[in-house]
Amino acid sequence: MSGVRAYAAQVNDPKEIAERVRSHMPLVRKIAWQIHGRVRDLFEVEDLIQIGMVNLVEAAQRFQDTGQASFTAYAAVRVRGSLTDHLRKHLTLTRLGVQRRDQILAAERAVKEAGGDPTKPELVAEHLGITIAEYESWRLKAASVPRDKSLDEVYDDHSAWFADDGHTPESALLSGEMRDLLKRNLRKLREREALVLQLYFVEELNLEEISEVLDVTVGRVSQMKKTALTQLRGWMQEA
DSSP states (O other): OOHHHHHHHHHTOHHHHHHHHHHHHHHHHHHHHHHHTTSTTTSOHHHHHHHHHHHHHHHHHHOOOOSSSOHHHHHHHHHHHHHHHHHHHHHHHHHHHHHHHHHHHHHHHHHHHTTOOTTOHHHHHHHHTOOHHHHHHHHHHHHTSOOOOOHHHHOOTTOOOOOOSSSSGGGGTTSHHHHHHHHHHHTTSOHHHHHHHIIIIISOOOHHHHHHHHTSOHHHHHHHHHHHHHHHHHHHHHO
């Protein structure tokens, strides 16, 4: 086998490609969460992660090690670029969908307050001053907008929200009762404090990366993390 063929075979080795993908999946999640921090009201982070994973696989297949750049750097550029392109293509449509959704919801409330049936399209359309056909078009645009996730949806029974080597209530999460107690206590946290724990313990972002996602200082992230853990441990010990 010639040198060129040997090199091509090495590049296209399925095992090498699979290892590149496996070892760089956390990188995709980090980039997706960083970008999601700027557009959290418009896009689901899982959708961004999925797009990033697809591009990670493509990057692993196309990468050729010429000694000029590492695969990590190459993959980061490809993944971030693909997510940026996705946002640019869909941002205008999504914003319009958000506007339509809010207008429809406001019209439905107004119809209900006036004693009408908000489930009747003709009443909502009349309040909006549009035709039934236009109303259906608005509904389609609004339906394309992802809804916000609740804390219960973000929480996963298999997610390690926080860990401790000592014999604390956290170490008893294998118990269904303790897991349910933790979920109830998590709902008591402020949304941003719960998100800090999600990003730190589940997504494995560091404090600096979390500060970029939330657009706050690293010190503020550290403070929110400490406050959230202190509250959770206190509530768990009181139970």
